[in-house]
Amino acid sequence: MGIWNKSTIALGVAALMSSSVWAQDKPFAGVELKMLGIGDTSVTRVAPLVGEFEALTGIKVQIDQLPYPGLIDKIIVESSSDSPTYQLLWIDSPWVGLLGEAGALEDLTSRAKRDAAEIGLDDIVPIQLQENTWQGKLLAFPASGMTWLQQYRADLLENPDEQANFKKKYGYDLAPAKTWIQYRDIAEFFTRKKGDLAGGKPLENDLYGVSQSYSRVQGAITHDYFPFMRSFGGDYWDPKTGLCAMTGEPHIKAAEYMQSLIPFNPPDYLGLMWDIQSGFMERGEAAEAAYWSVRSVRLTNPEEAVLAKIGKAGFAANPESDAGPQPTYTGTLGFAVNAKSQDKEKDAAWEFIKWATSEKLMRRFADEGKGVSQFRKSILGDAKLQEKYPYYKVLLDSQVNARRRIFHPFYQAVEENFGVELSKYMAGETATAKEALTTACNAVNTQLQMFSVEQRLRWINDAPAEVLKK
């Protein structure tokens, strides 16, 4: 055999060996995935890094960012196709019931259990996994974990003059509110006009005591009302019938409490959507506000919030009502796999989810100051990061006792009807909270009554996540 022939054989063997190593290392090389996402931080932080994932696995991922309004409809249409365009889906946790019932999402339980060590399953705040389950099955994986928490102007609450004046007026020490009554007292105390003093300095703009969401657009008011309702000891559903039960005493108290905060809110309170609401905190124009933690990181970043330059943000768990301590109200933004995808695509999509939600990547985002609301205990509990992001500790501690937000397949009907009726009540168009809540509940129940009691009870049953079972 000549030297050339030997060399050719040697090269061939080497090429075969290297390709088999390649196939072993990158079993999904060449797979192309598309993700139906939005312009949320949980997606925008990952999107520029998909090249790194491709280099690592050989899987090419293309992320399309679509508007939040209409995205769930697009997902539903997408899941009706036997050969879907999108294998990866961005999911807001209230959608899990609707999409789960439609069979649109792949059950990730067995994959998560199999790869528990690799993904650090024990490192994830349990409620954040529960948020993504439907009938106990894990249908999405957390990419951004949220709680509804109290945010306040720490520079004002810690000011000695303000503290002295507050104590003189209300008879107790000024501190982050422990009860909703204190929360309202603080709101009243700090409602001031332009030119008045606050923290010893004349105000350049009006200062509002509080900033809560009262807009009916996209059911925004319900994003504040439901946590209040839970905090007052209420629940969405009647456990015996599975029908809407938000007409009881705690529900009325919560609505009336929200109404009592109106004088301390900006005058156009009915237009306050999520980001307009949090914008008042970010500009330092509100003394306190309770809202989702996805925007908390902005308060510590001078590029995104004036408050970081003119004052200091503080964070605390939600106050309590006279119903006593209640579980923290949570939410999750997650990544899911389209159930209609091919098997190899599903496995490749799971590889992407593992990478995009990994501790390594999440820590990198936190180190770089990028605003993903974290869901891993190791990151939320990191002392250095807690110093950088003071709300991490609140997130970690408050989720020990937590309960997920609405996950019912009819959540849209609930948000729409309660959004309109509560907003009308807050605007004074409806005389009483009872009337507003009854109208909204009846509208929801008209739809639910078409289904059997067994069906309705199944929909409200928050079966424990199988993935969390030891």
Place this chain on the structure above:
Amino acid sequence: MTSNAREKILFYILITVVLILFMTPIYLIVVSSLKPSALMFSRPPTFIFTPTLQHYYDLFTMRPFHLQILNSLIVALGSTAFSLVVGSLAAYAISRIKSRWINDVSFWILSMRMFPPIAVVVPYYIIFKSIGLLDTPLALIIVYSTFNIPLTVWLMKGFFDEVPEALEEAAQVDGHGVIATFWYVTLPLTAPGLAVAAVFCFIFSWNEFLFALMLTGSKAQTVTIAVMSFWSSDAVQWGRIMAGSFVVLIPGVIFVLTCQRWLVKGLTMGSVKG
């Protein structure tokens, strides 16, 4: 003061009021697009600030906005051109054919615009998916044309009815065939109608949201989706939305100005009989 002068003053006051009414939204779009995010919802509204082009920069660097504009132009111009060709030919036929069924045919064409668009989203999705047209401008051109053609037919029928048939007969006596008569005699006389139809078709196709959301991904995404995609679950990035809205306004304005010569005539033509 003469009554003439008074009328003039009143006229200018009225013009000013109308201008303020119509220009205020555009002014607010421009101002908001130049405003730093932190001041977006400050109370009272801030009008004096250091303007920033950051939102425009983000618009073109964070997303392929120039490609999305191109997609919108291809879709809007494509659907407009197709609808004008098919619609005006159909309208001419309906105007000239004498048949007891012609009114029923006209109504059937008009009924295409009566069904709610959401009802056909899934069928369209499945059809385009199966023939490989999903996420292509052609899919949107086809869908928009199904809405634009009935409008064009009904608009143009009125204009063709106004053209005396004697003119066409004279042209035919001079040796023109049916097509030549239509092209050289009838169509030029209905140019204002074509301009009106073109503007309506273009604006509908340019602004449409539902089908663009459902039938496109990243390749054929149009500007309406691109602008709205700055609405996420945790924030509505108004600065970028406003910057996008202003950029999106420009092609529409240019198109309408181009058609303006015929537009006023077209909008009023046929409104008075005799």
